[in-house]
Amino acid sequence: MSKLVSDDGRTHITSSLMRESLVDRKVIAKTNSAEEFSIMPDVTLVSIGGQSIFDRGKAAVLPLVTELAAIRESRKYKMVIGVGGGARVRHTIAIALDLGLPTGGVAQLVGAMEEANAVFLNALMAKHGSIVMQREHFWELPLYLESGMLPIVISTPPYHFWEPPPVEDSPLPTHGSDFGLFIHAEVLGMKRIIFVKDEDGLYDKDPKKHSDARLIKKTTLGRLQAEMPEELILDPLLFKSWQNARHVERIQIVNGLRPGELTRALAGEDVGTVIMKEKIDG
Amino acid sequence: MGEQGSEQSPRKGIANLPGVASFEQASQGKGAGFDYRPVALMPDVKVLKIGGQSLLDRGRKALFPVLDEIAAAKDKHKLLVCCGGGTRARHIYSVASDLELPTGVLAALGGYVPRQNARMLQMLLAKHGGIFMLHDDFEKLPLYFRLGCIPIMTGMPPFGYWEKPAENSRIPQNRTDAGVFLSAEVLGAKRAIFVKDEDGLYDDDPKKNKNAKLIPRITAKELLALDLPDLIVERVVIEYLQRARFCTELQIINGLTPGMLTRALEGEDVGTIISKA
Numbered sequence: 001m002s003k004l005v006s007d008d009g010r011t012h013i014t015s016s017l018m019r020e021s022l023v024d025r026k027v028i029a030k031t032n033s034a035e036e037f038s039i040m041p042d043v044t045l046v047s048i049g050g051q052s053i054f055d056r057g058k059a060a061v062l063p064l065v066t067e068l069a070a071i072r073e074s075r076k077y078k079m080v081i082g083v084g085g086g087a088r089v090r091h092t093i094a095i096a097l098d099l100g101l102p103t104g105g106v107a108q109l110v111g112a113m114e115e116a117n118a119v120f121l122n123a124l125m126a127k128h129g130s131i132v133m134q135r136e137h138f139w140e141l142p143l144y145l146e147s148g149m150l151p152i153v154i155s156t157p158p159y160h161f162w163e164p165p166p167v168e169d170s171p172l173p174t175h176g177s178d179f180g181l182f183i184h185a186e187v188l189g190m191k192r193i194i195f196v197k198d199e200d201g202l203y204d205k206d207p208k209k210h211s212d213a214r215l216i217k218k219t220t221l222g223r224l225q226a227e228m229p230e231e232l233i234l235d236p237l238l239f240k241s242w243q244n245a246r247h248v249e250r251i252q253i254v255n256g257l258r259p260g261e262l263t264r265a266l267a268g269e270d271v272g273t274v275i276m277k278e279k280i281d282g
Numbered sequence: 283m284g285e286q287g288s289e290q291s292p293r294k295g296i297a298n299l300p301g302v303a304s305f306e307q308a309s310q311g312k313g314a315g316f317d318y319r320p321v322a323l324m325p326d327v328k329v330l331k332i333g334g335q336s337l338l339d340r341g342r343k344a345l346f347p348v349l350d351e352i353a354a355a356k357d358k359h360k361l362l363v364c365c366g367g368g369t370r371a372r373h374i375y376s377v378a379s380d381l382e383l384p385t386g387v388l389a390a391l392g393g394y395v396p397r398q399n400a401r402m403l404q405m406l407l408a409k410h411g412g413i414f415m416l417h418d419d420f421e422k423l424p425l426y427f428r429l430g431c432i433p434i435m436t437g438m439p440p441f442g443y444w445e446k447p448a449e450n451s452r453i454p455q456n457r458t459d460a461g462v463f464l465s466a467e468v469l470g471a472k473r474a475i476f477v478k479d480e481d482g483l484y485d486d487d488p489k490k491n492k493n494a495k496l497i498p499r500i501t502a503k504e505l506l507a508l509d510l511p512d513l514i515v516e517r518v519v520i521e522y523l524q525r526a527r528f529c530t531e532l533q534i535i536n537g538l539t540p541g542m543l544t545r546a547l548e549g550e551d552v553g554t555i556i557s558k559a
Contacts, residue, residue: 002373009340009343009344010335010336010339010340010369011339011340011341011369012339012369012372013369013370013372013373015369015372015373015376015377016376016380017372017373017375017376018369018372018373018376019335020372021487021512021513022372022375022453022457022516023512023513023514023515023516023517024511024512025450025511025512026511028450028451028452028453029450029451031375031376031379031451031452031453032379032450032451032452033379033382033452035382036382036383036384037381037382037383037384039384039387051293052293055293055294055295056291056292056293056294057291057294058291059291060291086293087293087294087295087296088296090295090296090305091296091305093305093308093309094298094302094303094304094305094308095302097303097308097316097318098302098303098308099321100318100319100320100321101320101321102320102321102322102323102467102468102470102527102528103468103527104464104467104468105323105468138443157441157444158440158441158442158444159439159440159441159444160417160420160440161417161420161464161465161468162417162439162440162441162460162461162464162465162468163464163468164456164460164464164518164522164525165467165522165525165526165527166525167525169310170308170309170310171308171318171320171527172308172309175444180444183386183443183444183445183446184443184444186384186386186447187384187385187386187387187443187444189384198293241446241447244446244447244448244449245447246384246447247384257291
């Protein structure tokens with residue numbers, strides 16, 4: 001039982017952290033343990049690219065909508081859909097930085113363009129049971145999934161005005177949509193994420209610029225980090241955050257311009273690029 | 283290959299405007315010849331944090347004199363008051379980490395306590411124009427100041443479930459110190475003021491070691507080089523400080539010493555100043 005203690009001028013509640021500094025390394029290490037509770041382990045997060053899919057318009061988006069509708073109809077998988085922002089995000093950033101807005105101000109702006117793509121997708125998928133999940137409705141996710149709906153989440157993480165100063169020389173916000181979706185999956189204890197892009201997967205260099213680019217079919221986070229390609233299809237911060245993560249085991253990148261590829265990935269097939277997090281013992 | 287699809291439905295981009303840096307230039311910074319000249323949004327705002335464990339958990343005796351100083355200063359300075367958590371946050375983190383819940387859940391749960399504290403301060407400062415605000419009200423700050431109000435908010439940044447898992451700890455790395463620093467940084471304020479119950483930064487915990495020495499001024503780099511097992515502010519804040527464009531100083535003062543906050547608001551170097559360089 002927790003009691004109230006006030007013997008030093010402050011009123012404390014007894015707990016393992018009472019009176020302690022949460023900056024003290026030894027103290028906070030006590031809060032760590034090998035295991036972590038998985039909140040919704042059997043859900044897959046599917047991310048639809050902004051620039052790679054949405055910005056291609058009808059020809060790329062509609063076949064994918066049909067595929068998603070069929071997947072949902074099969075009721076085989078619980079999934080949450082995330083969407084990227086694409087060209088409008090890049091335009092927002094270019095203008096905002098030219099105006100000299102601070103990094104936090106830029107971060108406050110970009111999410112709107114991704115939210116617009118969520119609304120686009122929802123308009124197309126509403127008759128198939130989709131719903132845009134607002135952030136404040138975070139804990140309604142089980143309700144949507146149990147009732148067979150297809151929640152579409154906003155990918156930009158809510159760092160907004162409070163975006164930390166960037167590490168690089170560039171004033172760009174660090175916490176973008178790939179990272180946001182990754183953390184969304186991780187905090188809910190999901191095991192896998194599928195990124196739907198316009199390439200067959202992850203290459204050792206950008207296949208749009210180099211004809212000799214080689215597709216990496218299957219790899220591990222460790223191997224990827226040992227020789228990280230310079231041009232990546234996903235945000236490098238995602239891989240960095242994955243190191244300290246406990247739940248996400250598998251990240252797959254598939255080509256959304258090829259019908260059926262997402263369905264095969266959901267069924268567990270190794271299409272596109274599969275990146276596994278090596279299970280670290282202990 | 284996706285080549286066929288690409289040709290049938292090319293990506294629809296937005297052309298760059300003449301004279302405006304492209305996304306590529308902007309994202310590469312100075313290296314690409316991009317001249318980024320950031321604008322300070324509200325540089326004259328004084329962002330201050332009222333400590334949770336250090337002040338609020340001491341109750342009336344410690345808090346009321348600080349509130350009196352805030353009320354007396356509010357017509358002279360634009361004050362943004364942010365609140366820390368304290369013992370209830372520690373209780374939440376303790377219970378939640380015992381249940382092995384993820385860091386993002388701890389961050390979301392930990393957010394409730396400083397919000398309560400902000401509401402308490404609002405009630406106490408209401409007669410002086412205290413206004414409770416949420417993160418979503420941040421853009422209304424000019425209105426609050428124009429009306430002579432004292433905006434009061436949580437110190438916690440809005441990361442919540444999106445807080446990154448840390449190495450070797452479940453406690454969220456970005457807590458109320460980080461939120462206060464980041465508020466000052468985005469507003470373009472030069473200093474963030476942390477009102478605590480010690481005279482400043484010491485070379486050891488003054489609550490445990492009576493011979494601990496006060497450090498009046500130190501740079502972020504010097505502080506990190508000391509590699510102290512404990513610090514007076516969250517570690518991420520010292521990291522951020524080194525990369526800050528506007529908020530280049532943290533000031534830590536003792537709220538239990540009468541007049542200290544007033545002097546800090548006047549720009550005096552009381553307490554400890556931790557600077558970017």
